[in-house]
Amino acid sequence: MKIRIKTVFITAFLFVVILLTTMMVSTSFLQREHQSDLYRLEDHISQLVTMASKPYLERKDFDGLQLLAEDIIDRAGIVYLTIEHGKDILAHAHVPANPNHNVITVPLYLENSALEDVNATVGFQSGSFHSLTGTLGQLAVVSTIGIALLAVLVILAMIILALRPLQRLKKLTTPQGQTTANTNLGFFEDIDQTVCQVADLQNRLEKSYSQLYNSLREQQYSYSEARLIEEQSEAIYKASHDAIIVASDDDTIVEFSPVAEQIFGWKRKDIVGKTMAETIIPPAMREMHKNGMKRFLETGKSVVLNKRIELTAMRRNGTEFPIEISISAAKTVKGHLFVSYIRDISKQLQNQTEMKIAARAFETAQPVFIADNLGRIIRSNPAFSNITGYSAREVIGEKPRSLMTNAKDSRFHKQVWRMLHKKGSWEGEMPFRHKEGYEIPVHLSIVSVTDEKDVLSHYVAHFYDLTDQKRYEANLLEAQQSAENANRAKSRFLAAMSHEIRTPMNGVLGVLGLLKETELNELQRKLVNTARGSGELLLGIINDILDFSKMEAGKLSLENTIFDMYELFGQTVDIVYPQAEKKNLSLTSRIADDVPRYLEGDGDRIRQILLNLLSNAVKYTSAGSVQVKISCIHRHPLSAKLKIDVVDTGIGIDAKHIPTLFEEFTMAESSYNRSHEGSGLGLAICQQLVNLMDGEISVVSELGEGSIFTATMTLNVAMKLTISPRHQQIRTRRRSRRICVS
Incomplete structure (x- = not known):
């Protein structure tokens, strides 16, 4: 009995030892394999998280990183995922954990990341092995009851402990919706099945990782390609020499390029949202533009799309200018977009016009x-x-x-x-x-x-x-020289003849003067007076001709002597007084107080100017009065500008004759019945003399009302009171009948 019991106990002990040894060896083997699988799983998860998060970290797309974390925890066995940068949590996602399974926490360091010091923490469940300590306690208790029961319990415990995680692992690795057949597996078959299932899980994780990695790479390439296309399109858009305007099918401008801003004068922010009709299309073409868009939207037909045409556009300031435009239509989910490529051809048309003009001019x-x-x-x-x-x-x-x-x-x-x-x-x-x-x-x-x-x-x-012009100029110069030679010969002839005639005329006048002093009867005295008057008139004409010849020859000059202006003025009035008295005219003279008494210049020529103007006034006045006055316009210490005014109530001068009145051989009375003799040179000579004295001569007259002759001249004020002998002799000649108002 004891032997049996001992044998039983020994057998049971041996069985228990063998069973425990086998169980321990199996348990140790399973733990090592399971731990190895966990290490591999941990490594794959680390690579998966690193590769998947790298693009988002490079772009700093933390929203995308959060979505990635949520996508990863959907994978089998992963409970939570936390990605940290220092103390900052960049992304975190988790799902409820199974309370029956242990949660394994794996810290990860993300290498080759765009950001430094980035860590991740992954928690996952893979099923847990029961501690052998509890099992041995159970076996010790059961061993007291019986070896057989212990063996059964041990075997059952082994089966339970071995197959339970395998079943769970199998359930976790079986795709959702599939059913698996319940088969009783042997111990070693369960181990093989576990290895196969772990290998299958590894393959599926690697496949899932590969798919995720490829998906991320494709997404990264798609994003890079899209970004590259966007940058290229933007570069082309900005570099285009043509203006680009994009409008919707309701004519609203949605895009306006920088070149368009330059051409039209609109800023993009100001024009986007407005219609093309109200901004860049001239008023005369707006109705046609609206009808064209309406026809295209209704029928899909247009006469201007996909063609280069020339139209007129309008700038922001309202000015119109020619453009070349090409319009393309694109269909989108929101409607049509019309893209217009516009080029300002103002300069081109101007150049073409100028080239045509230049070609014609050439x-x-x-x-x-x-x-x-x-x-x-x-x-x-x-x-x-x-x-x-x-x-x-x-x-x-x-x-x-x-x-x-x-x-x-x-x-x-x-x-x-x-x-x-x-x-x-x-x-x-x-x-x-x-x-x-x-x-x-x-x-x-x-x-x-x-x-x-x-x-x-x-x-x-x-x-x-210039050949013909030079020939004509040579002929003209030759003719001019001939005319000047002839004119000089004429002037010399007139001067010589005037001199030759004046000498005997002075003799005749002298004889007539002597004859007048003899005893003559009334008829003889009248004849002598007539002859003397005619001779004096002829002598005046001769003197005018002599002055005119000098004037034409450019030899008319002025003397520079000191004279008494008051005496000269009085003597000149005395000479004309008898003529005025004979015609019953009132002759009034006046010299202003500010006129210097002693001046330096040609007194004879001043007397000639005064005498000529007074004689003409008396000659052409039949009734009324003649007034003469001298005033000072400007007075300086060394010079004075004088003005002579001769006013008469004579026949006056027609306005049409005034422009030619101071020309040679011109008489205002030439168009009327001439009743007075003269050469028509007096006023021309006066003008020349006045010009030589830095002055001017002019006339204001009305036909039938009289005339006002005005002459100005600039003379030097005499510093010495020495009068030339000639003026001294003239001063001694007096006339008793004179009206002089000073």
Whole structure:
């Protein structure tokens, strides 16, 4: 019995030892394998989190990182995921843990991250092994009851402890919705099945990681590609030389490029949201624009889409200008978008017009040639060939200087080029050489042309032939010289004849004066007076002709002597007084107090001016009065400007004769019945004398009302009270009948 019991006990003990040994070995094996799987799982999860979070950390897209964390914890076995940067939590996600399973926490350090010091913490459940300490306690209790029961319990415990996590692991690794057959597995078969299931889990995790990694790479490439396309589109948009305007199907502007801002004067922020019709389309075209858009939206047809056409646009300030426009339509989920490419062609049209004008001008009858910036001829028109005899081919590459007869005059040509560089143009006469060798005088104009950078590019020159003009000028000069010679001969003849006639005339007047002093009867005295009056008149005409001849010869000059202005004025009035008394005219004279008494100048010529104006006033006044006065306009210590006014109530002068009144051989009475004699030279001589005295002479007159003659002159104030002998002799001559108001 004891042996049996002992045998039983020994057998049970051996069985228990073997069973415990086997169980311990199996348990140790399973723990090592399970721990190895956990280490591999931990490594895969670490790589998965690192690779998946790297793009979001590079972009600092923390919202995307949070979404990634939530996506990762959806994977089997992961309970929570926390990503930290220092003490800051960048992302955190978790799901409720199974209370029956242990949660394993794995700290991770994310290497090669865009941010430094980034860590992650992952918690996951993989099923837990029961502690062997509890099992041995149970076996010790059961061993007291019986080896058999203990063996059964141990075997059952082994099966339970071995198969329970395997079943759970299998359940976790089985896709949702699939059912597995319940089979009784042996101990070693369970171990193989566990290894297979762990390997399968590893493969599935690697596949899931690979899919996630590829998905993230594709997402990263798609984002980079989209960003690159966006940057390229933006660069093209900004670099375009054309204005780009995008409008919706309700004509609202949604995009306005920088070039459009420059062309139209609108800022993008001001025009976006407004319609094209109210901003850039002229009023005259707005209705047509609206009808065209309406027709396209209703029928899908348009006559302007996908074509380059020329239209008129309007700037912000209201000015209209020509444009070239191309419009494209794009269909979107929100409707149509119309993209307009616009180019300002104002300058282009202006250049075309100028080119047409220049082409027409180049074909003008005036000779033209164009030279490059080095002065070499590159083009000439047919008129150039007609004048110079050189064809266009013969002068290309030549310098204009080589076509001139003064080509060796380097000083002249350097001066021309300096003027061109300084002012941009030169104009003057130039001697061209004809192909046959003779000289062609021309008037040449050269203009320098610069490009848009203000750099000299060309010279444009045009000229006209002066041959006929020079010939005409030579003939005109010859005729002028002949006329001047004839005029000088006439003047010399008049001077000589006047001098020759005046000498015997003075003799005749002297004899008549002596004859008048003898005893004569009334008839004889009347005849002597008539003869003397006619002689004096003739002598006055001769004196005028002599002065006129001097005036034409340019030899009319003034003396510079000191005279008494008051005496000269009184004597001149005394000379005219008898004529006024004979016609019963009132002759009044006045000299202002501020007129200097002693002046320096030609007193005889001043007397001549006064006498001429007074004589004309008395001559052409049949009733009424004649007034003469002298006043001082400006008085300086060394000079004085005097004004002489002669006022009469005579016949007056017609306004149409006043402009020619001071010309030679002109008389205001020439158009009427002449009742007075004269040469018509007096006023012309007065004008010349007044001009020599830095003065002017003028007249204000009305036909039938009388005239006012005004003469001004500038004379020096005499410093010495010495009067010339001639004026001293004249001063001694007195007349008893004179009216002088001072």
